[in-house]
Amino acid sequence: MLIKQLSTNYIIKNVVGKVITIKTARHSSVTISLDSKFKFNEQLHLAKPGKQNFNFFSSNLYLRYVKMAHSDCTQPKKICIVGSGNWGSAIAKIVGHNAERLDNLDNRVTMYVYEEMINGKKLTEIINETHENVKYLPGHKLPSNVVAVPDVVDAAKDADVLIFVVPHQFIRTLCATLLGKIKPTAVALSLIKGFDRAKGGGIDLISHIITRHLKIPCSVLMGANLAGEVADEKFCETTIGCKDVSLGPLLRDIIQTDYFRVVVVDDEDTVEVCGALKNIVACGAGFVDGLGLGDNTKAAVIRLGLMEMVKFVDVFYPGGKLATFFESCGVADLITTCYGGRNRKVSEAFVKTGKTIKELEDEMLNGQKLQGPFTAEEVNTMLKSKNMENQFPLFTSIYKICDGQLPPAEFISCIKNHPEHMDSKLDRIDSRKSIHLSKI
Numbered sequence: 001m002l003i004k005q006l007s008t009n010y011i012i013k014n015v016v017g018k019v020i021t022i023k024t025a026r027h028s029s030v031t032i033s034l035d036s037k038f039k040f041n042e043q044l045h046l047a048k049p050g051k052q053n054f055n056f057f058s059s060n061l062y063l064r065y066v067k068m069a070h071s072d073c074t075q076p077k078k079i080c081i082v083g084s085g086n087w088g089s090a091i092a093k094i095v096g097h098n099a100e101r102l103d104n105l106d107n108r109v110t111m112y113v114y115e116e117m118i119n120g121k122k123l124t125e126i127i128n129e130t131h132e133n134v135k136y137l138p139g140h141k142l143p144s145n146v147v148a149v150p151d152v153v154d155a156a157k158d159a160d161v162l163i164f165v166v167p168h169q170f171i172r173t174l175c176a177t178l179l180g181k182i183k184p185t186a187v188a189l190s191l192i193k194g195f196d197r198a199k200g201g202g203i204d205l206i207s208h209i210i211t212r213h214l215k216i217p218c219s220v221l222m223g224a225n226l227a228g229e230v231a232d233e234k235f236c237e238t239t240i241g242c243k244d245v246s247l248g249p250l251l252r253d254i255i256q257t258d259y260f261r262v263v264v265v266d267d268e269d270t271v272e273v274c275g276a277l278k279n280i281v282a283c284g285a286g287f288v289d290g291l292g293l294g295d296n297t298k299a300a301v302i303r304l305g306l307m308e309m310v311k312f313v314d315v316f317y318p319g320g321k322l323a324t325f326f327e328s329c330g331v332a333d334l335i336t337t338c339y340g341g342r343n344r345k346v347s348e349a350f351v352k353t354g355k356t357i358k359e360l361e362d363e364m365l366n367g368q369k370l371q372g373p374f375t376a377e378e379v380n381t382m383l384k385s386k387n388m389e390n391q392f393p394l395f396t397s398i399y400k401i402c403d404g405q406l407p408p409a410e411f412i413s414c415i416k417n418h419p420e421h422m423d424s425k426l427d428r429i430d431s432r433k434s435i436h437l438s439k440i
């Protein structure tokens with residue numbers, strides 16, 4: 001329950017026992033929303049600027065933020081972008097501009113670049129000299145305050161905010177390299193769409209891996225955000241999933257522009273699961289295109305995919321909100337990826353050429369990485385181990401087609417008897433109630 005918000009003109013300066021001092025700061029973006037965990041013992045009157053003291057009862061969540069704010073709240077926050085692919089470079093353009101513009105952000109933004117040679121020259125040198133990632137985002141200038149760094153520890157060691165944006169298959173190695181080498185007060189934001197395998201046949205959320213390995217909180221950002229269009233500054237929306245009400249506004253300020261609008265929600269896991277699963281559905285949309293089926297069929301695949309995404313959250317991440325599927329990270333990302341994404345494009349070519357996904361990724365993407373087929377495999381490993389493949393026939397058939405176990409022509413027959421077509425209406429209404437329908 002939201003009680004009151006502090007003005008964004010105030011930042012936390014000091015915390016002594018249960019007394020928190022709020023100090024005005026120009027362009028400060030720290031906002032504390034008081035929910036049931038935060039109980040102030042007096043009404044807040046923040047109309048006039050200046051120092052004020054408030055008594056409050058602490059909570060773990062709050063103390064985590066205070067730790068960060070207290071450590072160096074008067075210092076501008078340093079940002080590191082861990083990754084520099086297609087999306088990593090597009091987001092670097094935004095973050096770089098915001099860091100130039102906002103007083104509470106350090107001007108210099110480091111960007112970890114996995115080093116490679118381009119026509120005999122290091123990619124980091126090219127980026128730092130020309131301010132363009134000529135391989136992964138050609139044709140777009142990055143702000144000159146974005147500095148490419150080939151060593152991830154050098155890039156990340158002083159950062160207060162770490163933005164992770166690498167293909168999901170590289171996250172564990174990066175975390176292992178960064179362990180113990182970053183600020184203990186840092187916070188993370190993951191833009192990575194995908195899962196990882198958990199021990200025992202399950203899946204792990206990437207943000208959970210980051211939190212577990214690096215011992216820092218990790219929020220997520222997912223949305224209908226094809227990197228090229230974002231870099232072109234075409235209007236779009238995105239969703240930040242952040243449980244920490246005092247951190248959300250800082251993350252939003254780092255990311256938001258007038259053409260890239262951010263909505264912050266607290267349903268972190270659902271936001272992240274949507275971002276991963278829609279890539280599987282996009283492969284199905286690509287199969288539909290490759291098979292020459294029409295828009296109606298594609299719409300059916302998108303709808304059935306959405307229903308499997310909702311069910312997946314309901315079964316494996318109970319407590320998620322149905323409303324989250326209506327944010328940019330849900331339906332919107334599903335639509336954009338099923339029409340304009342790399343997973344769709346390569347899956348269409350997969351049907352038309354008969355080549356493997358790997359061959360097509362190498363041929364068509366110039367070093368960029370597909371997430372959908374990997375994610376389909378990871379999800380299938382879990383569904384199989386739980387004997388639940390038949391409850392997710394769309395995800396299952398997409399995995400089997402990518403893996404060569406089923407011919408693409410079988411795709412539609414696999415989903416003709418989808419549980420969505422078999423369950424009675426009443427069953428479905430009951431099952432949807434369990435994901436907080438009332439909270440829409």
Ligand SMILES: NC(=O)C1=CN([C@@H]2O[C@H](COP(=O)(O)OP(=O)(O)OC[C@H]3O[C@@H](n4cnc5c(N)ncnc54)[C@H](O)[C@@H]3O)[C@@H](O)[C@H]2O)C=CC1
Nearest residue numbers: 084085086087088114165166167170192193226227368369
């Ligand atoms: N490209 C897009 O339109 C969007 C991508 N995403 C997500 O963002 C994440 C990152 O995607 P992109 O930036 O597009 O990457 P990308 O698909 O362009 O991947 C290439 C990147 O991987 C790096 N790389 C290659 N081998 C590596 C290694 N061994 N270790 C570390 N890095 C290595 C390359 O240097 C390059 O920076 C993915 O999870 C993707 O799903 C999310 C929204 C939009």
Ligand SMILES: O=C(CO)COP(=O)(O)O
Nearest residue numbers: 223224225226341342343
């Ligand atoms: O996530 C994306 C758009 O939001 C990009 O999807 P692709 O990886 O299929 O290009």
